Amino acid sequence: MVVNFETLDSMLKAHPELESPAFIQGLLAGMVCGNGDTSETDWIKQLLEEADTKSVKESFLVALHALHGATQEGLQGADFDFNLCLPDDQVGLDWRARMLSHFCEGFLYGMGLTSQASNPLKGDPAELLEDFSQIAQMDTSGLAEASDEDEADFTELVEFVKVGVLTIHETLNPAERKPIPMDQPPTDTLH
Numbered sequence: 021m022v023v024n025f026e027t028l029d030s031m032l033k034a035h036p037e038l039e040s041p042a043f044i045q046g047l048l049a050g051m052v053c054g055n056g057d058t059s060e061t062d063w064i065k066q067l068l069e070e071a072d073t074k075s076v077k078e079s080f081l082v083a084l085h086a087l088h089g090a091t092q093e094g095l096q097g098a099d100f101d102f103n104l105c106l107p108d109d110q111v112g113l114d115w116r117a118r119m120l121s122h123f124c125e126g127f128l129y130g131m132g133l134t135s136q137a138s139n140p141l142k143g144d145p146a147e148l149l150e151d152f153s154q155i156a157q158m159d160t161s162g163l164a165e166a167s168d169e170d171e172a173d174f175t176e177l178v179e180f181v182k183v184g185v186l187t188i189h190e191t192l193n194p195a196e197r198k199p200i201p202m203d204q205p206p207t208d209t210l211h
Contacts, residue, residue, distance in 0.1 A: 037072060049127050
């Protein structure tokens with residue numbers, strides 16, 4: 021399930037404090053990575069607090085529900101099909117890069133809201149958070165006239181962020197492996 025960036029972006033016009041669809045998805049991913057028990061309600065409550073509002077349109081809640089479902093499915097899935105809510109390739113690279121930096125900013129903020137914030141990370145997750153911090157501060161102004169090389173670099177950066185989020189999620193929330201039942205001995209024997 022992919023959530024349309026432009027549709028969600030138009031709904032966010034009523035809530036400019038939430039910055040962008042990329043930011044709110046980053047916030048969700050960070051909260052889920054930092055605390056695997058984060059619910060959709062927890063995330064929406066945080067969004068409402070950020071927007072300093074008590075009510076939103078039902079269509080906005082439906083879009084948030086879809087974004088939550090798509091993000092959770094991507095984080096929990098075994099096929100590494102985690103998609104970032106970014107603008108499509110028809111818009112300028114500077115805008116897409118700015119939205120990637122919004123995602124990283126939201127992710128860091130979401131991680132900071134969880135209990136994981138008090139436990140310093142080590143190894144790959146710590147390095148990835150540092151990389152995300154640099155991406156969140158990325159200067160995108162020089163990307164208005166993008167070359168094919170800039171496009172390729174951006175594609176690699178998006179993949180890096182996607183894999184980084186999945187790595188952090190798996191490290192902090194390892195999937196439970198079900199043991200193989202051993203109550204019956206095997207019926208076939210090798211000779």
